[in-house]
Amino acid sequence: MPDIWQFVSVLAKFLLYLGVLSSVGLVLVLAVFRRETGPMDSPLRRRAAALAVLALLAGALGFVLKAAMLAGEASGMADPEMLGLLWETPAGTRLILLAAGIALVLAGLWGGGLNIWIAVGGGLLALWSFSHIGHVADAGAFWLDALLLLHLALAAFWIGILSPLRALAAAEGRLAGAAALGRRFGRIATVTVPLLIAAGLVMAWRLVGDPAALLATGYGLALLAKIAGVGVLLAAAAANKLRFVPAMERDEAPAAAGLRRSIALEWVAVWAILFVTAGLTVLATPPS
Numbered sequence: 001m002p003d004i005w006q007f008v009s010v011l012a013k014f015l016l017y018l019g020v021l022s023s024v025g026l027v028l029v030l031a032v033f034r035r036e037t038g039p040m041d042s043p044l045r046r047r048a049a050a051l052a053v054l055a056l057l058a059g060a061l062g063f064v065l066k067a068a069m070l071a072g073e074a075s076g077m078a079d080p081e082m083l084g085l086l087w088e089t090p091a092g093t094r095l096i097l098l099a100a101g102i103a104l105v106l107a108g109l110w111g112g113g114l115n116i117w118i119a120v121g122g123g124l125l126a127l128w129s130f131s132h133i134g135h136v137a138d139a140g141a142f143w144l145d146a147l148l149l150l151h152l153a154l155a156a157f158w159i160g161i162l163s164p165l166r167a168l169a170a171a172e173g174r175l176a177g178a179a180a181l182g183r184r185f186g187r188i189a190t191v192t193v194p195l196l197i198a199a200g201l202v203m204a205w206r207l208v209g210d211p212a213a214l215l216a217t218g219y220g221l222a223l224l225a226k227i228a229g230v231g232v233l234l235a236a237a238a239a240n241k242l243r244f245v246p247a248m249e250r251d252e253a254p255a256a257a258g259l260r261r262s263i264a265l266e267w268v269a270v271w272a273i274l275f276v277t278a279g280l281t282v283l284a285t286p287p288s
Contacts, residue, residue: 005069006282012062013278018271019055020098021152023048024123025160027105028153031116032188036181037164039174044164045109048119052109055126056102063095094132101126127152144206147199154196158233159270161185166263169256175248178256182245189237197230207286219284222276229273236262236269 026048030037037044067086068076076082086092104122108115130152131145165185168178204223214220239262247255 005065009062009065009069010275010278010282012058012065013282014275015058016055016062017274017278019051019053019058020126021156021159021274022163023051023055023102023105024127024153025156025158026051026163027109027116027119027123027160028157029160029164031120032157033161033164033181033184034116036168036177036184039177040164040167043167047163049106049109052102052105052126056099059095059098063091066091090132094129097129097132098126101129123156124149124153127156141206144203147203151196151199151203154192154199157192158189158196158237162263162266162270166260169248169259169263175251175253175256178259179245179248182240182259183249186241186245189241193234193237200230219280219286222280222284225276226273226280229269229276232269233266233273236266 026044030041030044030048063086064077064083067079067082068074070076070086071079071082101122101124104125105119106122108117108119108122111118128149131148161181165178165181168174168181171178208214208217208220208223214224240259244255244259244262248259
């Protein structure tokens with residue numbers, strides 16, 4: 001049974017994942033779909049900035065919580081000696097990279113225009129910070145670190161499209177804009193989604209080893225729960241691409257409501273996947 005420190009650490013890790021992936025995803029969407037998201041540029045930049053700040057705060061909270069867990073008491077969160085020791089570990093390196101990446105994200109979002117590519121670079125740096133601590137980092141293979149970065153970037157891109165697509169579908173007179181965004185993302189997703197899934201499966205294979213461990217260990221069962229969540233995402237995305245977006249292109253207004261419901265389901269699946277992932281990184285150990 002997780003203790004209070006582990007529970008709060010899982011919550012902090014969940015908020016970190018949500019903040020980083022959502023903010024970086026919005027930055028990628030703003031860079032790739034500048035024409036389609038132009039009418040929402042300022043609100044999306046503000047949302048991305050707020051989520052980036054959330055990620056930084058969650059990362060800092062996770063760092064001091066780790067100090068408390070090492071010390072075995074709450075005073076460890078403010079113990080300079082304990083924090084100094086932790087700062088010299090990969091946890092400290094991860095926090096430095098995360099903070100630097102978030103700073104670049106905020107600078108790029110604030111500048112406007114082509115400065116969004118500064119934010120893209122910062123977002124990739126923030127994602128790269130995850131390669132310094134966690135189960136993939138423990139595996140000690142650079143190619144796995146690179147695969148993790150690819151996996152996270154593609155996941156962020158998918159998450160990032162949800163808010164602007166839903167906002168366009170809900171806005172009066174923006175049906176054609178929502179359909180255009182959905183159609184263009186759908187074309188890109190035919191490449192990015194298979195890559196996302198393939199990268200995830202390779203990392204899972206490397207960490208689990210024996211497929212029998214999927215049913216015989218807590219780590220494997222949690223991975224199966226993540227796979228189920230991805231299945232929900234794929235089903236909703238297929239409905240968007242094959243049903244709702246084509247109907248919106250035909251100017252069928254009810255399709256917009258269906259698209260919004262589908263995206264709401266995708267968000268539930270994303271939150272569930274991120275929470276399971278947070279629990280895996282804090283509470284579980286890969287069997288391999």
